[in-house]
Every structure is written in C-alpha cells, then in structure tokens.
Amino acid sequence: MKIKSSLRATLLSATALVLTACGEAKEEALTYNSVESCISAGVKDANTCRVDFQKAQELHNQVAPRYARQNECYSDFGYNRCQRTSSGFWLPFMVGYMIAPRFSSGVYPQPLYRTTSNPNSYTTASNGRIGSVARDGRTQVAKSQVKRPPVRTRTVARGGFGSRAYSSGG
Numbered sequence: 001m002k003i004k005s006s007l008r009a010t011l012l013s014a015t016a017l018v019l020t021a022c023g024e025a026k027e028e029a030l031t032y033n034s035v036e037s038c039i040s041a042g043v044k045d046a047n048t049c050r051v052d053f054q055k056a057q058e059l060h061n062q063v064a065p066r067y068a069r070q071n072e073c074y075s076d077f078g079y080n081r082c083q084r085t086s087s088g089f090w091l092p093f094m095v096g097y098m099i100a101p102r103f104s105s106g107v108y109p110q111p112l113y114r115t116t117s118n119p120n121s122y123t124t125a126s127n128g129r130i131g132s133v134a135r136d137g138r139t140q141v142a143k144s145q146v147k148r149p150p151v152r153t154r155t156v157a158r159g160g161f162g163s164r165a166y167s168s169g170g
Helices: 002-022 035-041 046-063 070-077
Strands: 026-032 082-084 090-092 096-099 110-115 118-124 138-142 154-157 166-169
Touching: 026 035, 035 046, 046 096, 046 110, 070 082, 070 090, 070 110, 096 118
Parallel strands: none
Antiparallel strands: 026 096, 026 138, 082 090, 096 110, 110 118, 154 166
C-alpha cells in the first residue's frame, strides 16, 4: 500500500511539472527577417523598424552563441552561416529580429537565428524556439524568451567522438 501511495505522489508531481512547463505564459511579439519586411508589414512605422533592428544588431555581438571553432558553429547553424569576429570567435549570422508589437509590451528587441536542427523556425540567442509567424510578423513567444538575453561570456565547445557539448569560460 505504501508503494502505491508513493507512486501516485510521484506521478502527480511529474504531471504537474509537465503541465507547468508546457503552459508557460505567452507574449505577442513581431519577428522580421529584415528592416524592409518590417516596414512592408505595416505594423510599425519605418523609423521604429530601423531603430529596433539596430538595437537587435548591436545586441547580436553580445548575446549570440560563441564558438571557438568554425566547424562547431557550422554544425549548429549550417555551412557558411557563421562569421569570425575580430576576437577570433565564430558567431552565427543574425537572420532576423524580434520586436515589441506596442510600446507597453515587455518584448526586448533582439536578434534571431536559424539552427540546422530547426531551419524553418527562428531561435533566440537563449535557444528559445519561436513558433509560427503570421504574414504581418505576429507570433506568440514564451514570456521567458522576450526579455533581454544575457551577455555571453562563454564559448560553446565540443569534445571528440561520443562527447557531449558543454560551455567553458572565455
């Protein structure tokens, strides 16, 4: 009997955890692959599209995943989809940006990427997946992904055959 009740408690806890993870609150955001696509969508004025793109581009150099080796960046983002910085790190290209649909929104302008594992969707610098996007750029994003991403101080590194990916100081 004791085993049944502890099993039941474990199952209830696991169910609650899964429901909580799946049910994260969403925030409306706008995503565009260029300033021109933002302007043509007509949701934001041209100046806002340009200013928010500039903010995302400046943030890109601070928050993008950093790699010590070119092939590691290519592995995650695709061949010829990474650039070498003046400090010698490899960063993926910024292929889009996310902005707030209105001024009072909690969405921070930030760069977006496309990974080889999910090439048809945007991904944030924090590796948060952006779901489907409407023609005007509107999408629903987990609230945890709309805040300003933290500045990266580590590089992504990989070992040899059978190793796992890990981050190291740098």
